Amino acid sequence: MMNKLLSVISPAYNEEDCVQELARRLKAVAASLADRYDFEFIIIENGSRDRTQELLMEIHRSDSRFKIITLSRNFGIEGALTAGLRAARGDAAIIMCADLQDPPELIPDLVSKWEEGFQNVYGIITARHDEGTLRKFLTQRFYNLINRVSERPIPSNVSDFRLVDRKLYQTVKQFTEHGRMLRTIWAWAGFRSIGVPHERPPRPGGRSTYNTFGAIGFAFRAIASSSTVPLKIIPWIGLGLSSFSFVLLLGFVVRWIAEAVPFNGFGTIVALLLLLFGLLFMILGIITEYIGLIFEDTRNRPLYIIESTVGIEPTAYLDSGLGQ
Numbered sequence: 001m002m003n004k005l006l007s008v009i010s011p012a013y014n015e016e017d018c019v020q021e022l023a024r025r026l027k028a029v030a031a032s033l034a035d036r037y038d039f040e041f042i043i044i045e046n047g048s049r050d051r052t053q054e055l056l057m058e059i060h061r062s063d064s065r066f067k068i069i070t071l072s073r074n075f076g077i078e079g080a081l082t083a084g085l086r087a088a089r090g091d092a093a094i095i096m097c098a099d100l101q102d103p104p105e106l107i108p109d110l111v112s113k114w115e116e117g118f119q120n121v122y123g124i125i126t127a128r129h130d131e132g133t134l135r136k137f138l139t140q141r142f143y144n145l146i147n148r149v150s151e152r153p154i155p156s157n158v159s160d161f162r163l164v165d166r167k168l169y170q171t172v173k174q175f176t177e178h179g180r181m182l183r184t185i186w187a188w189a190g191f192r193s194i195g196v197p198h199e200r201p202p203r204p205g206g207r208s209t210y211n212t213f214g215a216i217g218f219a220f221r222a223i224a225s226s227s228t229v230p231l232k233i234i235p236w237i238g239l240g241l242s243s244f245s246f247v248l249l250l251g252f253v254v255r256w257i258a259e260a261v262p263f264n265g266f267g268t269i270v271a272l273l274l275l276l277f278g279l280l281f282m283i284l285g286i287i288t289e290y291i292g293l294i295f296e297d298t299r300n301r302p303l304y305i306i307e308s309t310v311g312i313e314p315t316a317y318l319d320s321g322l323g324q
Contacts, residue, residue, distance in 0.1 A: 003038045006111070007090030011080035012098035013046040016055055023059045023066060025104040030065075033108060041066045042084045042312075043098065047074035060310050067311035071304050077160070078180050079304040085169050087312050093169045095162050095182075101200050102161035109196050110163035119165035120186055120193035125157045127199040158183055158195065165191070178303060 008026060012019055023041075030039040045053050045068060053070060060066045069083050081095060092114055096102035102123065113121040160183060164172075168191045175185060187193075 003034075003036055004091040005038045005040065005089060006033075007084075007088035007093045008039060008041045008107075009044070009081060009084035009088060009093055009095050010041070010098045011044045011046050011077055011084070012048065012052050012056070013074060013080075014048045014050045014052060015098045016048075016051040018099050019043070019052055019055050019059065022098050022100055022104070023063070025100070027063065029104050029107045033111065037111070039065055040088075040090065042087055043068050044080040044084050045070045046077075046080045047071055057310070064311060067309070069309050069312060070307045072307040073305070075304040078182060081160070081182055082173075082180075083304045083306065085173055087309075088169065089313075091166050093164050093166070095160055095164070097160065101202075102159065103198065103201060106161075106196065106198050107163075113194055113196060114163050114165065117192060118194045119168050119191040120189075121163040122186070122193065122195050123159045123161035124195040124197045125159055125200045126197045159200075162186070167191075178301075180303075 010022065026039075026041055043056055043066060045056060056066070056068050060068055067087070069087060071080065071083065085093060094107055094110060096104070106123065110121045164186065168186070168189060172182070172185055172189055
């Protein structure tokens with residue numbers, strides 16, 4: 001009886017300090033499961049400016065199970081993961097980052113849950129050892145907010161690190177939206193799911209590309225792409241402001257009749273105008289974000305562009321229409 005195939009998909013961006021250790025630890029995990037599973041390791045080189053590509057080629061030459069997809073530039077983690085998923089051939093796909101903050105040694109636990117019948121086995125981060133207080137605070141607030149507004153809430157502190165059954169990832173491969181966050185897509189797709197708690201270790205080398213303002217923008221786009229609730233609350237804001245303005249105007253009229261004072265002064269008017277204009281621009285910002293998502297989809301540009309591949313079958317990308 002032939003072993004089942006597991007596809008490990010890992011984006012790498014400026015990870016010259018990590019990819020060799022990643023390969024070593026992945027090979028050790030594969031050896032521990034060799035009696036039941038074969039492996040392919042799909043590493044997506046995401047426009048790195050260091051020696052990541054060179055080191056990946058060395059790894060491939062020493063072990064052909066390591067397959068390389070080189071993108072023409074950095075297309076973000078969502079573009080890179082989409083490229084890897086479209087090349088996967090496994091009975092299940094394991095998604096993890098190349099910086100080793102997703103510990104490869106947890107893969108047997110994910111596989112064990114898959115063997116129990118779960119089709120989406122995701123990592124739940126219980127502790128973050130090298131993240132600052134601000135990042136932890138923003139991360140928690142993001143999950144609280146997205147779970148309030150999403151059609152299908154996602155577990156708090158869930159990560160991209162997960163195992164997804166072939167039926168699930170083949171289904172998600174058909175999704176075409178550009179403003180995507182795969183964490184919310186997996187939840188929306190359904191299927192039998194379970195979380196596996198783990199601690200996120202510090203990076204063994206290199207520098208994180210995390211940027212606070214970039215992360216806030218990404219979070220807002222993720223919310224906009226997974227929910228229409230921000231649009232639905234706009235009429236309620238308008239109704240609330242109209243009601244407040246009517247009550248305020250009624251109070252001014254009553255005071256004018258009783259005390260012959262038409263209004264409380266210039267400062268009151270300025271404060272109200274600033275409040276209203278601030279809310280107006282906030283509402284316009286929400287609408288603009290949705291218009292931007294529509295614009296990206298109507299342009300219909302590819303989610304990624306492949307510069308070259310090593311070890312990937314030419315037919316792997318026929319379903320994406322992108323070629324090689």
